[in-house]
Structure formats: C-alpha cells, structure tokens
Amino acid sequence: MRERVSQKSLRFTESVIREMTRLCTAHGGVNLSQGFPDFPAPEVIKAEAARAVMADINQYAITWGAKRLRDALVAKQQRFTGVSYDPEREVAVCCGSTECMAATMMAIVDPGDEVIIFEPYYENYGPDAILSGATPRFVRLREPDWHYDASELEAAFTDRTRAIVVNTPNNPTGKVFSRAELEHIARLCQKWDVLCITDEIYEHILYDGLEHVGMATLDGMRERTITLSGLSKTWSLTGWRIGWCLAPPDICNAIRKVHDFLTVGAPAPLQEAAALALEMPQEYYRKLADDYAARRAVLVPALEACGFKPFAPKGAYYVMTDLSGFGFSDDVTFAQWLVREVGVAGVPGSSFYSDPASGRQRLRFHFARRRETLDAAIERLQTIPARLRAGQTH
Ligand SMILES: Cc1ncc(COP(=O)(O)O)c(C=O)c1O
Numbered sequence: 001m002r003e004r005v006s007q008k009s010l011r012f013t014e015s016v017i018r019e020m021t022r023l024c025t026a027h028g029g030v031n032l033s034q035g036f037p038d039f040p041a042p043e044v045i046k047a048e049a050a051r052a053v054m055a056d057i058n059q060y061a062i063t064w065g066a067k068r069l070r071d072a073l074v075a076k077q078q079r080f081t082g083v084s085y086d087p088e089r090e091v092a093v094c095c096g097s098t099e100c101m102a103a104t105m106m107a108i109v110d111p112g113d114e115v116i117i118f119e120p121y122y123e124n125y126g127p128d129a130i131l132s133g134a135t136p137r138f139v140r141l142r143e144p145d146w147h148y149d150a151s152e153l154e155a156a157f158t159d160r161t162r163a164i165v166v167n168t169p170n171n172p173t174g175k176v177f178s179r180a181e182l183e184h185i186a187r188l189c190q191k192w193d194v195l196c197i198t199d200e201i202y203e204h205i206l207y208d209g210l211e212h213v214g215m216a217t218l219d220g221m222r223e224r225t226i227t228l229s230g231l232s233k234t235w236s237l238t239g240w241r242i243g244w245c246l247a248p249p250d251i252c253n254a255i256r257k258v259h260d261f262l263t264v265g266a267p268a269p270l271q272e273a274a275a276l277a278l279e280m281p282q283e284y285y286r287k288l289a290d291d292y293a294a295r296r297a298v299l300v301p302a303l304e305a306c307g308f309k310p311f312a313p314k315g316a317y318y319v320m321t322d323l324s325g326f327g328f329s330d331d332v333t334f335a336q337w338l339v340r341e342v343g344v345a346g347v348p349g350s351s352f353y354s355d356p357a358s359g360r361q362r363l364r365f366h367f368a369r370r371r372e373t374l375d376a377a378i379e380r381l382q383t384i385p386a387r388l389r390a391g392q393t394h
Pocket of ligand 1 (some may be wrong): 171231238243
C-alpha cells in the first residue's frame with residue numbers, strides 16, 4: 001500500500017517528554033519529567049480570566065493579539081530591556097511560544113535553508129525545523145559548563161544559513177548565555193546576514209545573581225532578532241497556551257500570516273488576563289526566581305547523594321544529570337526502570353540530541369514542584385543505591 005502519511009511526519013517521533021508524563025501517570029509516579037508547575041498560578045490573573053469569560057470576551061480576538069495585551073507587552077519589554085516595539089506592527093501573539101517558534105520558522109525559512117541549533121536542545125526545535133523545511137546544523141554545548149566552541153560555531157555559518165536559534169536561559173542544560181557569548185553570536189549574525197530566533201521563555205528564572213541578556217538589546221540586533229516568550233513559565237500557566245513574538249515589521253507580518261492560517265488566534269479571555277500578568281510588580285519576578293532557587297537547593301544536592309552527577313543549572317528549572325554511575329546500558333532503559341520501580345519520572349537525555357548516542361548516559365529532571373512533591377520524589381530516589389546493591393536493574 002502507498003505510504004499514507006507525509007515524509008515530514010515520518011522524520012520525527014512522538015514527544016519523549018510528553019510520553020514520560022503518560023508513563024508516570026500509568027505507574028502512579030512523581031513526575032519530574034515534563035516541565036510544568038504543580039503549584040497554583042497567581043490568584044489575580046486567574047480572577048481576571050474568569051472576569052473576562054463572564055464579561056463575554058469569548059469570541060475571536062484580533063488574530064495577532066488583543067490590543068490590551070500587545071500594549072502591555074511592549075510596555076513590559078520597554079521596562080525590562082529598554083527596547084521599544086510598535087504594538088501595531090511588531091507583536092504577534094500565538095498559542096504558546098511553541099506556536100511562535102513553529103510560525104517563525106515557517107515565516108522565515110525556505111526549504112534547504114540552514115538553521116543553527118545548539119544541542120542539547122529543547123526537543124520541539126528539531127520537528128519545527130523539519131516542518132518548515134529547514135536543514136538543522138547542530139552546534140554542541142559542552143559539559144560541564146555547557147560552553148560552545150567558538151570555532152565550531154563559526155564553521156556552522158555558511159551562505160545557506162538563514163537563522164540561529166538561541167535559548168537562554170536554556171532547557172535542558174540550565175545554561176545562561178553570557179553577554180560575551182551573545183555578542184559573539186551577534187557578530188556572526190551580522191557578518192552572515194542571519195536572523196536570530198531567541199527563545200527567552202525562562203527570562204525571569206536565573207540564579208546566583210546572573211542577569212538575563214536579551215539578544216535584541218545588543219548593538220545591531222533588534223532589527224534581526226525575533227524574541228519569543230510567553231505566559232507558561234514566568235506565570236505558571238502552561239495550559240493557557242499564550243505566547244508572543246517581538247520582531248521587526250516585515251518579519252512580524254509574515255509570522256502573523258502563518259499564525260492566522262495555523263490557529264487564527266490565541267484564547268481571547270486568557271489574553272485579557274495575560275495583559276494583567278505583564279503588569280505584575282518587580283517583586284513578583286524576584287520572588288519567582290527566589291522560590292526556584294530554593295527548589296534547586298533542595299533537588300540538586302539530593303540527586304548527588306543518590307548517585308547522580310547533576311550539572312547545577314544557572315537558570316530555568318531543569319537539572320541535567322549524568323547517570324553513568326548506575327551501570328545501565330542507556331538512558332531510556334534507566335528512565336523506564338526509574339518510573340516503574342522507583343516511581344519517579346525524568347526525561348531520557350537522548351531526546352535532546354540529534355545523535356541519541358550523545359545522551360545515552362543523561363537524564364533530565366525538572367523542579368517546578370511544590371516542596372512536598374520534591375520531598376516525595378527524593379524519598380523515592382534515595383532507594384536507588386539499595387536497589388542497585390540488591391542487583392535490581394530491570
Ligand atoms: C525552551 C522552551 N521553549 C518553549 C517551551 C514551550 O512554551 P509554551 O508553553 O509557551 O509553548 C518550553 C516548555 O518546556 C521550553 O522549555
């Protein structure tokens with residue numbers, strides 16, 4: 001029989017991260033795999049969403065975003081970065097930053113164009129590149145500090161390069177790109193006339209006094225940068241599916257068109273509440289980062305005590321670990337054993353690499369969890385050494 005599905009769809013698998021969540025539910029485990037909080041979202045924002053529903057803001061919003069939200073977005077961006085955007089021409093609100101990335105790639109890439117992606121990478125970037133027809137060129141972030149090799153990056157830029165994807169703070173590594181690294185990337189973008197798509201969804205979750213540097217704030221970059229972010233992480237609202245792109249008018253216009261024909265628009269009442277979220281005082285962001293730092297301080301040493309070798313993150317809410325001390329052949333076998341026997345779900349490291357072999361001894365956990373959830377996970381993880389001593393490895 002003729003193949004009934006597209007070649008494109010055959011080139012990527014179902015999301016490993018979402019699959020781990022399903023497996024975790026089936027085994028009644030503690031889920032430290034898919035990155036979403038198990039604590040409540042801020043009351044005032046929820047109340048505003050409920051008000052908007054009751055006020056009957058229930059029909060299509062303007063395709064590229066409700067006016068109130070676009071105005072709030074540019075005001076917040078100005079307040080935090082000093083960069084100004086035109087809410088009428090330079091903002092596109094989409095269904096999560098996931099759609100922002102897919103719509104952006106489709107808007108700027110032609111088949112055969114190359115897109116540079118640092119790896120390990122957030123798993124959606126691979127399929128996004130395939131769906132848009134881009135050829136991904138991967139540049140390695142190297143352990144233990146996840147630096148990249150300057151000459152390797154320089155060699156990845158060619159006449160065919162259309163864009164580079166930068167994700168800072170980074171999922172899955174917790175890397176925060178330094179200003180010097182971003183300036184280096186910016187120089188290469190300008191030299192090769194390349195666009196930068198910067199996924200800044202963790203822009204407010206940084207540790208150890210580090211500061212977030214937005215690519216668009218660097219000299220000469222505002223005009224060639226598409227900045228993506230959204231409600232999911234900073235406001236603990238992953239299920240609302242609200243994200244946004246800030247980009248120069250020609251690019252924004254193309255993104256808006258793609259977005260229109262993909263989804264028409266993001267949920268109207270939730271956009272009203274998103275506008276309110278963006279007006280939260282400085283204190284909100286400080287507390288967010290402090291609370292995550294406290295969770296990091298609980299999970300990272302506990303993982304080490306159980307036999308993992310964690311790479312302590314500098315930002316975002318993930319911790320990549322080295323599991324080579326446990327003697328398992330690969331990460332998928334280990335992750336399945338961990339969720340089935342120990343009752344904790346993480347994400348196999350191979351799902352973050354173009355060549356799965358590179359992540360065979362890596363597992364990622366996240367810590368967007370209440371203290372009691374983390375304690376329950378740790379209690380289970382502490383049983384690992386005894387299980388291994390007893391020879392239980394499958
Ligand atoms: C780097 C990165 N970008 C985007 C997303 C998805 O964001 P959204 O919920 O806005 O689609 C995630 C979620 O884990 C992420 O880690």
